[in-house]
Amino acid sequence: MxxxxxxxxxxxxxxxxxxxxxxRYKGQQYSQIYFARLHHLRNLLHSPVTNWKPHLQVLELEENKECVIVGTIYKHMKLKPSILDEYSKERTAVPLVKPHNFLHPDDHLILEDEIGRVKLKGSLLIPTDFVTGIGLALHGKKTSEGDFLVLDVLEAGLPRxxxxxxxxxxxxxxxxxxxxxxxxxxxxxxxxxxxxxxxxxxxxxxxxxxxxxxxxxxxxxxxxxxxxxxxxxxxxxxxxxxxxxxxxxxxxxxxxxxxxxxxxxxxxxxxxxxxxxxxxxxxxxxxxxxxxxxxxxxxxxxxxxxxxxxxxxxxxxxxxxxxxxxxxxxxxxxxxxxxxxxxxxxxxxxxxxxxxxxxxxxxxxxxxxxxxxxxxxxxxxxxxxxxxxxxxxxxxxxxxxxxxxxxxxxxxxxxxxxxxxxxxxxxxxxx
Known part of the structure; x- marks a missing residue:
């Protein structure tokens, strides 16, 4: 052979x-990893955002004025499990969900950074496609209700x-x-x-x-x-x-x-x-x-x-x-x-x-x-x-x-x- x-x-x-x-765990907060992630994302998107919407201001939220904001997605989920639910005194009827899936039609997206957060509106961002923690650059304008109407989206995209x-x-x-x-x-x-x-x-x-x-x-x-x-x-x-x-x-x-x-x-x-x-x-x-x-x-x-x-x-x-x-x-x-x-x-x-x-x-x-x-x-x-x-x-x-x-x-x-x-x-x- x-x-x-x-x-x-x-x-x-x-x-x-x-x-x-x-x-080490003493004195360390999970918010710090989000700050590090957002800082990295901003540096990453600085040049692409400038080329993407060169005529718009970044982080200038004014009513009915178009701008670009950069932040981290937070997804508000009605069915997301919480440890606090186990200690709730009032037991309400919770809708049945599929195993290992907590999506609900009322879920909505929020963009946040170190300064604050704003609720996102519009048909460009479908909540089922996103999760908490994803960083994005968004082109849009603030509405009279205080929400942000998304007109265009820029993601980080595939790295080089x-x-x-x-x-x-x-x-x-x-x-x-x-x-x-x-x-x-x-x-x-x-x-x-x-x-x-x-x-x-x-x-x-x-x-x-x-x-x-x-x-x-x-x-x-x-x-x-x-x-x-x-x-x-x-x-x-x-x-x-x-x-x-x-x-x-x-x-x-x-x-x-x-x-x-x-x-x-x-x-x-x-x-x-x-x-x-x-x-x-x-x-x-x-x-x-x-x-x-x-x-x-x-x-x-x-x-x-x-x-x-x-x-x-x-x-x-x-x-x-x-x-x-x-x-x-x-x-x-x-x-x-x-x-x-x-x-x-x-x-x-x-x-x-x-x-x-x-x-x-x-x-x-x-x-x-x-x-x-x-x-x-x-x-x-x-x-x-x-x-x-x-x-x-x-x-x-x-x-x-x-x-x-x-x-x-x-x-x-x-x-x-x-x-x-x-x-x-x-x-x-x-x-």
Whole structure:
């Protein structure tokens, strides 16, 4: 049998901006991250606004006088959950809502900055398309009622692509997988073992082994460890409960050790993994993976995760930012939500309003400084992908990665031509 040598790719981590050193909470307010976001947005939009409406004043609100205002959207939502509702003495009839969606016809938009806020009117801004935290420049005029009638809208738009797509002369693949859920009721050990055997070249004939040798990296986008529900209930753990906690971690370490012995691997935390809850999630501690972490091909990463591979810029999350957008706005597909975060140049616009994040004081690390070549999101309901082209020749491969434990699907991206396809693994033995 012919032996194949695994191809290599030059890797550089760019996660430093998401690392939190010396966490502090005393005296820090979430308003500071909004101030940092608005300051960054104003600097970003200063030149475009001047070219967009050169004849208009900025931040000059006078009745029936056209002007341009720059600020952050606040969305007033009638059905938005509030912790105060649990302590309300008067229980009123609350309209039934769809699971994970809190939209209502009476929702309206407000634009705010450090000075104040104004209610937005007009048909150009549809409330269902927006969430709290998005920055915009608006052309309009103040009405006699004190509202702002929007006549035109300028969004930040796709950032510039510092590194255009490089040209490779050979096939090199990156494999994405998420939602393995080792230890949960829906985890199928055989299914994931088939994935491991395929990537490591122990499955299939000569052609399959050749393709496996062209895999230069595996990225696990969160939700790898499924802790059984009810184990962590605030009570002292019994020996049986301790075993339930430890066994999934031991099992995934064995599986990961097989992978990293053959190919470099990036391990991102997700919402159900043993990591901090808020964004950015910090790398899973290497003591959880004593076998895999012994290899220099194992990389425990942050969520969001940013890296460079053979000159290509990658940016991705484990899915919390997109899932939260779905709760408070609407779109035809998940890819539309993914694209919106690029166009507003912010990975998690709903943080900290409805999505937990660290109270940064001097920066907003979720701001997208440059346009990535690949933007991936894990733990989605189904596989979706498309190439997004920007006005300045930006080219971005958008990828929604399905939950592996439910779909048996991993995603392969060819760096040579940016083609994307799925790997389907089934452990169903029924005829």
């Amino acid at each position: 012919k032996l194949f040598e695994r191809k290599q790719a030059i890797y550089k981590t760019l996660d430093e901006r998401y690392l939190i050193n010396g966490q 692509q510092i590194k255009p797509r490089a040209q490779l002369g050979e096939d090199k693949y990156v494999v994405f997988i998420s939602g393995v859920n080792v230890g949960s009721n829906i985890f199928n050990p055989l299914q994931f073992q088939l994935f491991v055997d395929h990537v490591t070249g122990h499955l299939g004939g000569e052609n399959e082994q050749k393709i496996a040798s062209e895999i230069v990296r595996v990225v696990i986008a969160g939700n790898s460890i499924g802790i059984p529900q009810g184990v962590l209930n605030g009570q002292a753990l019994t020996a049986e409960d301790q075993s339930k906690l430890i066994e999934p971690i031991k099992e995934i370490d064995i599986l990961l050790t097989q992978l990293v012995a053959a190919v470099p691997l990036d391990m991102m935390p997700g919402p159900i993994d043993p990591a901090n809850f808020f964004l950015p999630q910090q790398p899973l501690h290497q003591c959880l993976f004593p076998g895999a972490s012994a290899y220099n091909t194992f990389f425990s990463c942050t969520n969001p995760h940013q890296f460079e591979l053979d000159g290509f810029q990658f940016l991705g999350t484990s899915g919390q930012n997109i899932d939260d957008l779905e709760k408070y706005s609407s779109a035809k597909t998940k890819l539309e939500f993914v694209e919106r975060t690029l166009r507003c140049r912010h990975l998690a616009p709903t943080a900290p309003n409805t999505l937990g994040c660290y109270p940064f004081t001097e920066k907003d690390p979720f701001f997208i400084e440059s346009c990535p070549n690949v933007y991936f999101v894990g733990n989605q309901e189904k596989y979706e992908t498309r190439l997004l082209q920007g006005p300045e020749k930006q080219l971005v491969r958008l990828i929604c990665i399905p939950r592996f434990s439910e779909s048996g699907v991993a995603v392969m991206l060819n760096l040579k031509n940016f083609d994307c396809h799925t790997l389907n693994f089934s452990a169903d033995l029924d005829p």
